[in-house]
Amino acid sequence: YQLPALMSSCRICTLSTLPIELHGPGSAGQTEYSKEFCPKLHAEGMFVPHWPEAFGGLGGNSWDHFILGEELWAVGEPRGPQYMNVNWIGPVLMRYGSPEQQERFLPEMREGKVTWCQGFSEPSAGSDLAALRTHAEPVEGGYRVTGAKVWTSYAGLGDYCFLLARTSSDRKGGIVILLVDMTSPGIQVKDIPSVIGRGDIHEVFFDDVFVPADRLLGEIGQAWEIINFGLANERIGIPRYAFSERMVHRAVERLKTDGRYNDPVIQDRLGRVLALCQAARLLVYKVIDERAKGKEPNAYGNLARWSVVRADQAVNDFMTEFMPDGLLGADPMQTAHHQRAIAAGIASGAAEIQLNLAARRHLNLPGDK
Incomplete structure (x- = not known):
């Protein structure tokens, strides 16, 4: 299959079906919508393209999965909780599950019909x-x-x-x-x-x-090994920066409409938050590239996770300072981004813990006594 065509189809399918009021990060409405949307992705071969063919995927690699994830996160992640299924729970079962467990759980996952916590x-x-x-x-x-x-x-x-x-x-x-x-x-x-x-x-x-x-x-006795394998996929499995970068571009459009775009303070802040989004993207891409080449997880996963949190929170701070009315009902997407940014530093492992791990694994600093 051709990834550009897959991305285009994914974008068309997503933008034409996602109700704006379901952009929030965990509502019953979003979860139920995911059970309508994910089977559509499955029918088009766009839900688990990175899974091996033996498990119902297309035999793609980490890049295929992650670029599609960017497209979906840019519009608020319509897969809802099912992103966990395709990002790490499914791959964990493929690697460590018994044949009976794989047969029991993987079909529902790849078809977009089940929710895990x-x-x-x-x-x-x-x-x-x-x-x-x-x-x-x-x-x-x-x-x-x-x-x-x-x-x-x-x-x-x-x-x-x-x-x-x-x-x-x-x-x-x-x-x-x-x-x-x-x-x-x-x-x-x-x-x-x-x-x-x-x-x-x-x-x-x-x-x-x-x-x-x-x-x-x-x-x-194998659980800790399995946990680390799963967390390595989870920590950079959410391209939050794609949603944040989209919010930056929406902010530019609105600032131009309001006549505030030429303010040098605003332009300086915009440049800084966009740079953080791009830095997060590049660090995550490094991790994805290493994964696609079969390399073992390392401290770059922790650094990428921290950079994603910084980008998310910086964009949220900018939007809150210069467009506060968006949080009062003027822009449901801004509200959704605001909610996600609040949780970004805690979900998938506290951001401060990622710094501790990076200090030990990347800088070889001693741990806490």
Whole structure:
């Protein structure tokens, strides 16, 4: 297939179908819309072109997937929560899942018919993921899970949860990954009210939830390896800068219309935020290029993640300072970008933690004592 033609088709399909009111980052409306939109992408061969042909993809590479992701994020990400399926949950299952798990879960993912959430963060284990306490007690036929997760995106509408729990006190070796049906008895989901949108984040409580043994992903003791593989895909799997750059161009159009574009202060600030968007793009491209060449993840993924956050927040600061009325109902897309920018430094791993990781992995500085 030809990528330029694929991009053009994706752009036409997206712009002709995405309702502007669904640009928010986690509403029930956006999630439901994704179950209409993603099957359309699948029918056109545009949903998982980077997946191997053996798993229903087109055998493309990381570039194919990521450039399409830019097109979709530039209009607010109509895949909704399903971006996680194609970015990292699906690839994790392809690499570490059993044949039965692959047959059970991958078809629904590639067809755009299912929503997953990730059960990672806990009240006492956010950035320090290895401190998680949710317990999975081995029992006959599987596990009994008890514990709580917090800041879980899409849990209220999720079909399945990619859940981290522990079977022992071994900090990393005691962690297991369970593929949990969210309709299982004993699961309770509560919305967390927030300024970033409607229904995006939740608390999830597990009260003696039974998970069958065949829902254990990977081997005992392999969970930390799997987590790192998944996070390497997740951290730069969201091209937020594409949405931010689009907002910069919308700002230029409006400033020209308002007669403010020639203000030297505004032009200086515009140049700075656009430069941050381009810097984020180039760092992410470096990571994608290394991935396409089969290289192992390294500190550039952390640096790229930090640069994406800086670009997102700088554009949001500019828009808020010079176009505040856009947040009062004048521009739904600006409101959506504002909500996403607030969450950018926390979602997919706190930005400050990425700096710590880059310091150790890229600059070879000592860790905290």
